[in-house]
Amino acid sequence: MYRKIIVAIALGGIEKGEKILRKAASLLDDGGEIIALNVIEDVPSYVAIELPANMVEDVMKDSREQLQALLAAAGVAATVEIGNGPPAKAIISAAESHGADLIIVASHVPDFSNYFIGATADRVVRHAKCSVLVDRQKV
Template sequence: MFKSILVPIDLTNTDLAKPAVATAVLLSQTSNGTIRLLNVLHMTPVMLTEYVPADFDMLQRQSSQEALAIVAREVGIEPSRISSVVRQGNSVYHEILEESQAVDADLIVMASHRPAMKTYFLGSNAGYVVRYASCSVLVVRH
């Protein structure tokens, strides 16, 4: 049913992402689909650049790529059916939507916290993705 599944992962809270990854694996197995793991790094604010090493962004990206590779290995599906990418931007939901179009995803599976009062006023990344994605979105609650 789903040939290309995008799974955004917050590497600062991998426990929250585990149910979403497991769900994506299950859905991909029914149709022999592929999974694309995504981590979005925030841009380093200009006012902080003088306080961090010159190669900070590169080291942060490398660390994220290594962590995603570990997640991909632990998933338990063939390596040819899973890939990962690290994107960097100011808006997490924008990068998720861009990546979904880049890989022609037909499903985005993402984890989300239970709504809090602040998300009702400010919104959440999952909320934005649900509203603006051009493909189906499955939000998995922890």
């Protein structure tokens, strides 16, 4: 069905990642590619000045290791990519740069601040140039 799928995984909700990775694998064409993407938000400069110099590199390394462990647990072959910046923007940018034809993103059951779908998922749906599958997650 799809030849290149971006699977956005928030490490704070890694238990949801296994489910959406398996969903991506079931939707992938033979010879297609899954890219497991985690986005690390930028730290404001007034906060970064107080942090150890290598903290960002350590967080990126840890994120990569967690995604690789998740892929192994799910039994899904994928390329691991770590992005940075605002999550929705980084997800859309990754999809465009890889020529993805599907983005899969999990969304929690919303509260009043983002009633229909989660804030990141909402932005991805509105601005992506490819198909987006929002996997609703129960809290």
